Amino acid sequence: MNPQTTPEASDSENPISIPENSVLDLQKVSISYSGNPAVNGVSFPIAEHKITSIIGPSGCGKSTLLRSLNRMNDFVDGVTLDGQILYMGQDLYGNDIDPVALRRRIGMVFQKPNPFPKSIYKNVAWGPSINGYIGSMDELVEQSLVQAALWEEVKDRLHESALGLSGGQQQRLCIARALAMSPDILLMDEPCSALDPISTAHIEDLLFELKSNYTIVIVTHNMQQASRASDYTAFLELGNLIEFGTTRQIFTVPQQKRTEEYVTGRFG
Amino acid sequence: MPNSENTNLKKTGLYKDNIQTRRRIAALFQYFCALVTWTGVFLLALLLYQVSVDGIQWLDMQFLSSFPSRFPYKAGIKSALVGTFWLITLIAIISIPVGVATALYLHEFSRKGRIHKLIQLNISNLAGVPSIVYGIIGLTIFVRGLALERSLISGALTMSLLILPVIIIASREAIQAVPMSTRHAAFALGATRWQTAWAHVLPTAFPGILTGVILALSRAIGETAPLIMIGALTYVAFLPEGPMDSFTALPIQIFNWVSRPQEEFHELAAGAIIVLLAVLLIMNATAIYIRHKTEQKLK
Numbered sequence: 001m002n003p004q005t006t007p008e009a010s011d012s013e014n015p016i017s018i019p020e021n022s023v024l025d026l027q028k029v030s031i032s033y034s035g036n037p038a039v040n041g042v043s044f045p046i047a048e049h050k051i052t053s054i055i056g057p058s059g060c061g062k063s064t065l066l067r068s069l070n071r072m073n074d075f076v077d078g079v080t081l082d083g084q085i086l087y088m089g090q091d092l093y094g095n096d097i098d099p100v101a102l103r104r105r106i107g108m109v110f111q112k113p114n115p116f117p118k119s120i121y122k123n124v125a126w127g128p129s130i131n132g133y134i135g136s137m138d139e140l141v142e143q144s145l146v147q148a149a150l151w152e153e154v155k156d157r158l159h160e161s162a163l164g165l166s167g168g169q170q171q172r173l174c175i176a177r178a179l180a181m182s183p184d185i186l187l188m189d190e191p192c193s194a195l196d197p198i199s200t201a202h203i204e205d206l207l208f209e210l211k212s213n214y215t216i217v218i219v220t221h222n223m224q225q226a227s228r229a230s231d232y233t234a235f236l237e238l239g240n241l242i243e244f245g246t247t248r249q250i251f252t253v254p255q256q257k258r259t260e261e262y263v264t265g266r267f268g
Numbered sequence: 269m270p271n272s273e274n275t276n277l278k279k280t281g282l283y284k285d286n287i288q289t290r291r292r293i294a295a296l297f298q299y300f301c302a303l304v305t306w307t308g309v310f311l312l313a314l315l316l317y318q319v320s321v322d323g324i325q326w327l328d329m330q331f332l333s334s335f336p337s338r339f340p341y342k343a344g345i346k347s348a349l350v351g352t353f354w355l356i357t358l359i360a361i362i363s364i365p366v367g368v369a370t371a372l373y374l375h376e377f378s379r380k381g382r383i384h385k386l387i388q389l390n391i392s393n394l395a396g397v398p399s400i401v402y403g404i405i406g407l408t409i410f411v412r413g414l415a416l417e418r419s420l421i422s423g424a425l426t427m428s429l430l431i432l433p434v435i436i437i438a439s440r441e442a443i444q445a446v447p448m449s450t451r452h453a454a455f456a457l458g459a460t461r462w463q464t465a466w467a468h469v470l471p472t473a474f475p476g477i478l479t480g481v482i483l484a485l486s487r488a489i490g491e492t493a494p495l496i497m498i499g500a501l502t503y504v505a506f507l508p509e510g511p512m513d514s515f516t517a518l519p520i521q522i523f524n525w526v527s528r529p530q531e532e533f534h535e536l537a538a539g540a541i542i543v544l545l546a547v548l549l550i551m552n553a554t555a556i557y558i559r560h561k562t563e564q565k566l567k
C-alpha cells in the first residue's frame with residue numbers, strides 16, 4: 001500500500017489512503033456525556049486484518065471513541081452518539097443490532113487488567129460457554145492461552161485463581177479471554193499501560209501474530225508502540241480527529257503541525 | 269541516619285513543627301476508642317454472666333423438651349424453640365430471595381432516575397421504622413386482610429417485612445462493592461445483564477450479602493413486639509405442624525415468663541435467654557464459616 005497524501009486529511013470527506021476493506025466505518029461520529037461533547041464529528045475507517053492505533057493527549061476522547069465501537073458506552077448514563085458507525089455496512093446503533101450479540105463479535109481488552117475472581121481456566125472458558133460454545137473447551141482454553149503467549153507460564157496452574165497472576169500475566173489472560181471468543185474485531189484500550197517493558201514487548205509481538213486473523217484497534221499513549229505495531233493511525237485532540245493515515249505517513253510525513261508536534265514529543 | 273533526616277525536616281521553615289501534637293491527638297483518640305470498645309464488651313460480659321448465673325441451673329434436657337407449664341420445675345421451651353425454628357426458616361425463605369432480588373434489580377437493572385433515588389431513600393427510612401409498626405401492618409394485612417389468622421406464616425411475613433430493608437441495604441452495599449470493571453469484562457464478552465449478575469456479581473457479593481442476611485435474621489429471631497402485635501400465643505402446649513398453625517417463639521416465651529411475679533419464672537426466662545443466645549451464636553458461626561470458605565475461593 002502506497003498511499004498518496006492530501007494536505008487536509010482531517011477535513012476531507014474521504015480520508016486518503018483508505019484501507020481496501022474496512023470493517024468499521026466511522027462517519028461524523030460525535031459523542032457527548034450528558035451534553036458535554038467528548039468526540040466531535042470524527043470520521044475514519046478501520047481496515048480489516050490491520051492494526052489501527054488511536055493516539056492523542058489524555059482526555060481527548062480516545063477511550064470514549066473506542067467504547068462506542070462495541071457499544072460499551074451504553075452502560076454509561078447520559079451518553080449520546082450522533083453520526084454513524086457502519087459495521088460491515090450495517091448501522092452499529094441501528095434498531096436491528098443487538099448489542100449483546102455485537103459485543104460477542106467485537107471483543108475488548110481494557111486498560112487495567114480485569115480478570116474475573118475465578119480460576120484461570122474459567123476466565124477463558126466463561127465467554128465461550130455462555131455463548132453456547134460446543135467444541136472442546138479444554139482445547140479452546142489452551143489454544144487461546146497459547147495465542148496470548150501465556151500458556152507456558154500457567155499450564156500447571158489452570159485451576160488456580162487468576163488474581164494470583166502478575167499484572168502482565170493478568171493482562172495477557174484478559175487478551176486470551178477475548179481471543180477465546182474469536183471476535184472479528186479486538187478493541188484494546190491502552191493494554192500495556194500497566195505493564196513493564198518486557199510484558200509490553202510480549203504483547204506487541206502478540207499483536208503482530210494476531211494481525212493475520214483479527215482486526216485490531218488499539219488506543220495507546222506510547223508513540224513507539226503506535227509506530228512499531230500499527231498500520232494505520234488516527235490522531236485525536238480535544239475530541240477532534242486531527243489526522244488519519246497510514247502509520248508511516250503519520251510518523252514520517254504528517255500533514256498537520258499538531259500531529260508532528262505530538263508524535264515527535266514536542267506537544268505543549 | 270534518621271536523626272539527620274529529622275533535623276532536615278525541622279529546617280523546612282514553611283511548616284509548623286507540630287508532629288508531637290499530632291501524635292498526641294492520635295494517641296488520645298486511640299485510647300478513647302479502646303475505652304469505648306472495652307466498656308461495651310464489659311457490659312455485655314456482665315449481662316451474660318448475670319443471665320448465666322440465673323438461668324444455668326434450669327438448663328437441661330427436660331427444659332428443652334417440655335411444654336410450658338404453670339409449675340416452674342415442669343416448664344420447658346419445647347414449643348417456643350420449635351416455633352422459633354419454624355419462624356426463622358420461613359422468614360429466610362421469604363426474605364432472602366425477595367431482598368437480594370430487589371437489591372440486584374435496583375443496582376444492576378433499573379434505570380437510575382429520580383424514582384430510583386426515591387425508592388433507595390425510602391428503603392433506608394423503612395429500616396428505621398419501629399418494629400411495632402410492622403406488627404400493626406402485619407395484623408392488618410396478613411392476619412385480617414388475607415385472613416391468615418395468627419399463624420406462623422403471618423408471623424413470618426410480618427418479620428420478613430421488618431427485616432427486608434436491612435437485607436436490601438446490606439445486599440446493595442455488597443453488590444455495589446463489586447468492581448465495575450468485572451461487569452464490563454463480562455459485557456464485553458457478549459454476556460447479558462442477567463448472566464453477568466448471576467455469574468460474577470452475586471458470587472463476588474455473596475460474603476457481604478450473607479453477613480447482612482445473618483444480621484437481619486438475628487434481629488428477627490429476637491424481635492418480640494411484632495409477634496405480640498399479630499397475636500402469637502403465649503401458652504402453647506403443642507407443636508406447629510405447618511405454616512398455618514398457631515405458634516409461640518422464644519422471645520414471646522421469655523417475655524411471658526419475665527412478666528410473672530414468681531422468682532422461678534424469671535430464672536426460667538434467663539434459661540430461655542441462654543438458649544436464644546446459643547441459637548444466635550450457632551447461626552453466626554455458620555455464617556462466618558461459609559463466608560470464610562467462599563472468600564477463600566474468590567482469592
Ligand SMILES: Nc1ncnc2c1ncn2[C@@H]1O[C@H](COP(=O)(O)OP(=O)(O)OP(=O)(O)O)[C@@H](O)[C@H]1O
Nearest residue numbers: 033037038056057058059060061062063064065076
Ligand atoms: N463516564 C463519563 N462521564 C462523563 N464524562 C466522561 C466520562 N468518561 C469520559 N468523560 C469525559 O470525556 C472526555 C474524553 O474522555 P476519554 O476517557 O475518552 O479520554 P481519553 O482520550 O481516553 O483519555 P486518557 O488518555 O486519559 O485515557 C474527557 O473530558 C472526560 O472527562
Ligand SMILES: [Mg+2]
Nearest residue numbers: 062063064189
Ligand atoms: Mg482512556
